[in-house]
Amino acid sequence: MKRLKQIANSLKATAENPDNALMREFIFYSPKMPLRIHQEELIASAKFFSLEVYDPYFTQSKLGINCFSWGNGKTKILLTHGWASKALDFYELIIELLKIEDVEVIAFDAPGNGSSVSDLSNLMFYADGVKAIALNYAVPDFVIGHSLGSMANVIALQDLNLSPKMLLSIAPLIRLKEKFAQSLTSVGIAGFHQDRFFDNFAKEFPVRASHFDLVGLYEGNRNFNHFVAFDPEDDISIYPFLKEFLDKFPEVNAKVYEGVGHYKILKSADVINDLVEKISSVK
Structure with missing residues (x-):
């Protein structure tokens, strides 16, 4: 969680010209929470x-x-x-x-x-x-x-x-795309910067983020x-x-x-x- 907060704070501080690599890490970094005692007991079994x-x-x-x-x-x-x-x-x-x-x-x-x-x-x-x-x-x-x-x-x-x-x-x-957008908006990333992120997403992955829509x-x-x-x-x-x-x-x-x-x-x-x-x- 500490790393995610660091990334979020960096993006907020540079929201007018965000680094795409940092936006990428923000979207794809999944914070890890430690197991609680009762969870440790269950996993032990x-x-x-x-x-x-x-x-x-x-x-x-x-x-x-x-x-x-x-x-x-x-x-x-x-x-x-x-x-x-x-x-x-x-x-x-x-x-x-x-x-x-x-x-x-x-x-x-x-x-x-x-x-x-x-x-x-x-x-x-x-x-x-x-x-x-x-x-x-x-x-x-x-x-x-x-x-x-x-x-x-x-x-x-x-x-x-x-x-x-x-x-x-x-x-x-x-x-999925709308969840990404919601996350980027939460740290002050404007829509046109998000568009750049999603264009880069489409270059890195086989499909655009909008592909991941359960309706389709x-x-x-x-x-x-x-x-x-x-x-x-x-x-x-x-x-x-x-x-x-x-x-x-x-x-x-x-x-x-x-x-x-x-x-x-x-x-x-x-x-x-x-x-x-x-x-x-x-x-």
Whole structure:
């Protein structure tokens, strides 16, 4: 978190003529928060394994992913965390999922997050992490994602042509470019400087940032059994964007949880109870 504050302060001080490299680091740097005691206790009981993804963007090398699992049941439940997060931020949900009979709960720290090493991170590291687990460890029966992790799950499942028994998205991020813009605006970067950043993004990555929009990326003909939990007042998973997605794909089952916000939604007893009930009812 200290490094992110330093970058933000530097950008605020130079907002009239921001350095593109610093804007790039600000967008792709994911601060790491230490584990709390109860999280340390849960991770100590996990089975640990590691996988790799290739990083064609920053280092042109393989990056390790630290993965964890609890239980050894035949029903596999995969958890994909959000930006600046980690597997153990699903602590409360993991505890309740393990009460379901005959399950294995699998989670991972995406590169640049939690315990997995990388100076920078991006959405495709998350999606590639999901793919690595499905291809090299276990094909998940249920896939749960929070925020950016929800978008990563959709990308990975569609790329692998997988249809789990249920896809569950918690406060899903719908438009990545707009989240980038929101972050840059928060440190005083004007629109024309942001345009320059996004032009450079398109040169570095195979597609423009606007490509990562679930309204366009989501393949409705796959007929995912998809449940979305959200708070309409969420200031990160913006409701008008989510509404556009839900209006286009009315087959997606969505439920409002008021007053939980973007991060506390992971700890909401109502949300957790509903997720556990839905999984239990179809497993």
